[in-house]
Amino acid sequence: MGVLSIQVAGRYVTPNRDFILAAKHDPTFSTQKYLASSAAVLAERIWPYLESLEPGFPLLVCPLPSKYRRRFGGQYVAGELAWYLAQELRALLEVDSHGILEVLPVELLRFRLWESGQAGQDGKARRRVRKMELISCVVSPNLLLVDDVITTGSTFRSAVSVFKTRGDFHFLGAALGGVRR
Numbered sequence: 001m002g003v004l005s006i007q008v009a010g011r012y013v014t015p016n017r018d019f020i021l022a023a024k025h026d027p028t029f030s031t032q033k034y035l036a037s038s039a040a041v042l043a044e045r046i047w048p049y050l051e052s053l054e055p056g057f058p059l060l061v062c063p064l065p066s067k068y069r070r071r072f073g074g075q076y077v078a079g080e081l082a083w084y085l086a087q088e089l090r091a092l093l094e095v096d097s098h099g100i101l102e103v104l105p106v107e108l109l110r111f112r113l114w115e116s117g118q119a120g121q122d123g124k125a126r127r128r129v130r131k132m133e134l135i136s137c138v139v140s141p142n143l144l145l146v147d148d149v150i151t152t153g154s155t156f157r158s159a160v161s162v163f164k165t166r167g168d169f170h171f172l173g174a175a176l177g178g179v180r181r
Contacts, residue, residue: 006156006173007045009038012149016177020148023077031077035084035176042081042174043088046144050089053170055099057140061086062108064147064155065132077148077176079107085146085174100142108136108143109159132162141169150175 010016022029053059063078086105093100112131145159156173163169 005046005049006150006153006175006178007042007049008150008175008178009041009045010177012151012177012179020077020177024075024148027075031080035077035081038176039081039084039088042085043092046085046089046172046174047092049172050093050098050100053098053100053142053172054140056101057142058102058104059089059100059142059144060108060138060140061089061103061105061144061146062159063105064145064159065110066148078146081148081174081176082144082146085144089144106136108134108138109162110135132158134162134166138163138166138169141167143169144172144174146173147175149177149179151179 012020019034023031023034050059061082063076063082066076066078082105086103089103093103109132112133143163145156147155150156150173160171163171
């Protein structure tokens with residue numbers, strides 16, 4: 001199948017960039033209002049693509065993995081965004097289900113333990129495909145992959161490649177910010 005579309009809430013420039021960096025790195029920054037409003041924007045942008053998914057199955061909203069330090073330090077932006085996005089999509093599906101049974105936020109992936117982060121790396125190093133692995137069973141062919149920022153697309157490509165080895169999937173993608181190349 002492949003990635004059908006990757007929607008972003010905004011470009012990765014100021015002030016959006018400042019919010020994303022604060023959400024990722026400042027433990028005193030309250031992400032709730034920012035992520036909830038961004039999820040509402042993303043849900044509206046994703047809505048037209050839901051009809052291309054496999055009817056009769058749930059939509060799994062899967063955050064792309066973050067480093068363990070960020071994830072367990074309380075700054076797991078992709079995971080929080082996935083939760084808010086699932087809530088927004090559930091509300092939209094009450095109006096028209098598109099044949100989707102349910103919207104479920106679920107963690108399915110992690111980076112392999114020896115993988116390093118992308119922070120501070122140049123574009124060439126960022127484009128290197130990061131190795132991921134499944135940590136759970138996949139119960140639906142409908143996947144919405146969620147990340148905080150998309151710069152080169154290597155994290156999305158790596159996630160798609162993990163799922164493609166396991167069967168046919170319908171992919172959508174969402175991110176808070178995107179860098180245009």
